[in-house]
Amino acid sequence: xxxxxxxxxxxxxxxxxxxxxxxxxxxxxxxxxxxxxxxxxxxxxxxxxxxxxxxxxxxxxxxxxxxxxxxxxxxxxxxxxxxxxxxxxxxxxxxxxxxxxxxxxxxxxxxxxxxxxxxxxxxxxxxxxxxxxxxxxxxxxxxxxxxxxxxxxxxxxxxxxxxxxxxxxxxxxxxxxxxxxxxxxxxxxxxxxxxxxxxxxxxxxxxxxxxxxxxxxxxxxxxxxxxxxxxxxxxxxxxxxxxxxxxxxxxxxxxxxxxxxxxxxxxxxxxxxxxxxxxxxxxxxxxxxxxxxxxxxxxxxxxxxxxxxxxxxxxxxxxxxxxxxx
Numbered sequence: 001x002x003x004x005x006x007x008x009x010x011x012x013x014x015x016x017x018x019x020x021x022x023x024x025x026x027x028x029x030x031x032x033x034x035x036x037x038x039x040x041x042x043x044x045x046x047x048x049x050x051x052x053x054x055x056x057x058x059x060x061x062x063x064x065x066x067x068x069x070x071x072x073x074x075x076x077x078x079x080x081x082x083x084x085x086x087x088x089x090x091x092x093x094x095x096x097x098x099x100x101x102x103x104x105x106x107x108x109x110x111x112x113x114x115x116x117x118x119x120x121x122x123x124x125x126x127x128x129x130x131x132x133x134x135x136x137x138x139x140x141x142x143x144x145x146x147x148x149x150x151x152x153x154x155x156x157x158x159x160x161x162x163x164x165x166x167x168x169x170x171x172x173x174x175x176x177x178x179x180x181x182x183x184x185x186x187x188x189x190x191x192x193x194x195x196x197x198x199x200x201x202x203x204x205x206x207x208x209x210x211x212x213x214x215x216x217x218x219x220x221x222x223x224x225x226x227x228x229x230x231x232x233x234x235x236x237x238x239x240x241x242x243x244x245x246x247x248x249x250x251x252x253x254x255x256x257x258x259x260x261x262x263x264x265x266x267x268x269x270x271x272x273x274x275x276x277x278x279x280x281x282x283x284x285x286x287x288x289x290x291x292x293x294x295x296x297x298x299x300x301x302x303x304x305x306x307x308x309x310x311x312x313x314x315x316x317x318x319x320x321x322x323x324x325x326x
Contacts, residue, residue, distance in 0.1 A: 005286045008033035008067035008091070010058055010082050011074035012045035015096060019071050020049040022278035029286050035061035058082055062089040069289060071123065072096055075165060076172040077324055080105040083120070087112045092119035094285045098181045099301075101172050101322065103308040110301040119289050121281075121296045122304040124185055128280035131255035131271035135240070135247055136189050138260060138269070144242030148222050150190050151239040152183035154253060155211070155229035166230045169207030172322050176202075176212045176311055180228030182253040184307050186238045187216065187224040193306040194218070202318035203231075214314055 007023060009016045012034050023029050031051050036042040039056035046054035055061040061070070062085050069092035072082050080100050083093050087109065099122035100106040113120035126132055139147055156179075158166050166173050195216040202212040211229035218224070227234065238252030245262030249255050256272045273280060281299075288296050295301055315321070 003028065005029050005092075005289055006032040006066065006068045008035060008053075008061050008064075008070040009045070009051075010035055010061070010070050010072045010086070011078075012036050012041050013073055016045070016071070016073040017049075018276055018278055019073065019282075020045075020051070022275050022282055025275040025279050026282045026286065028290075029282055033061055033064065033066050058085060062086050062091065067091060069094065069119070069285070076101050076177055077170070077322070080109055083109045084112050087116050087118055087120065090116055090118055092285070092289050094121055094123050094281070096123045098122070098177050098308065098311070099304040100308060101177070102325070103305055103312050106301070106305045106308045110305065113294060113301075117294060119285065119294050120301060121285055121288070121299055122301075123278075123281055124181075124299055124304070125278055125281045126182055126185055126253045126255075127189060127299050128284055129255055129271075129273050129277060130280070131249070131258055131269070131273070132186075132189060132252070134269060134271050135249055135255075135258045139190055139240050139242070139247060143244070143260065144240065144246055144262060145244030147190055147240060147242050149239075149241040150187045150222075150224040151226070151241070152186040152224075152252060153227040153234050153238075154179040154182050154236050155227055155232050155234035156236075157233045158230050160210070160231065167206070167208050170323050174204075174208035174210070174212075174320070175228040175230045176209050176314060176320075178228075178230065179253075180212055180214070180226060180314075181307060181311065183226035183228055183238075184214075184310055186249075186252050187226060188303065188307065190240050191216075191218050191222055191224055193303060195224070195310065198310060198313045198317070200314040200317040202314075202320070204318055204320055207320075207323065209318060209320055212314065212318060216310070
């Protein structure tokens with residue numbers, strides 16, 4: 001069993017900075033390498049975070065003995081090819097959300113991880129936050145009664161631009177894959193992952209969904225609604241509705257607290273996370289790797305695949321196909 005899991009970062013973008021900072025707060029983990037297609041970008045990132053190895057290609061890092069596991073932080077369409085590259089090199093993989101662009105890709109890399117006997121998990125940090133885990137416990141305790149509905153809204157305004165990743169069809173830009181995935185994960189945490197009906201409506205322009213709303217109906221009658229947008233400002237909030245009350249989770253995707261409302265009274269539950277919130281998922285990945293597990297019990301690939309299947313169903317309804325899928 002390794003004392004420290006040595007991490008390599010695939011793609012030195014903005015989200016990779018959060019990962020590099022978070023690893024510093026996790027005992028038994030360290031970042032030992034970063035790779036980019038640009039030698040200058042890799043070296044700049046390595047110098048910023050005191051990382052000893054900077055590679056000018058992903059293939060070079062995959063063949064290196066300097067890393068045990070990698071965090072993939074590239075744009076969505078590159079998740080599958082880079083995951084396969086490192087899985088085949090016997091490196092464990094933590095891949096930024098969404099795990100892939102569609103369910104078929106997610107199934108393919110799951111099989112690749114299985115064949116190579118290495119760990120694979122989607123970096124859905126929301127599912128590991130203490131506040132979310134406690135909110136699920138409260139909901140399951142019966143305090144708010146039988147759960148009849150869930151609502152999650154993650155919307156923000158970003159000026160439409162042909163140079164923005166958010167609006168680029170060739171990078172699978174748009175609201176659904178970027179922030180809708182958080183909403184669907186929030187719903188799944190409380191209602192499970194097997195909706196019997198999905199209905200969607202969206203504002204699709206220039207090959208990207210600017211705003212997408214989804215209704216999901218579950219066996220037993222519970223209904224969930226999500227709203228995801230990159231062109232409108234809304235409060236980012238999640239609700240869990242029961243027969244005796246409800247739970248309100250402000251800023252649900254990065255929650256540090258939530259509020260339980262029953263009998264016209266509200267109580268606050270404060271559950272902060274470590275550092276910037278990425279630490280808990282890194283701890284989970286490291287624990288799984290040390291114990292020889294190929295998947296997380298908290299966030300197994302079957303869960304990620306089901307979320308991808310839901311997003312595939314939504315995209316079919318709103319007629320959104322990315323150029324590279326044609």
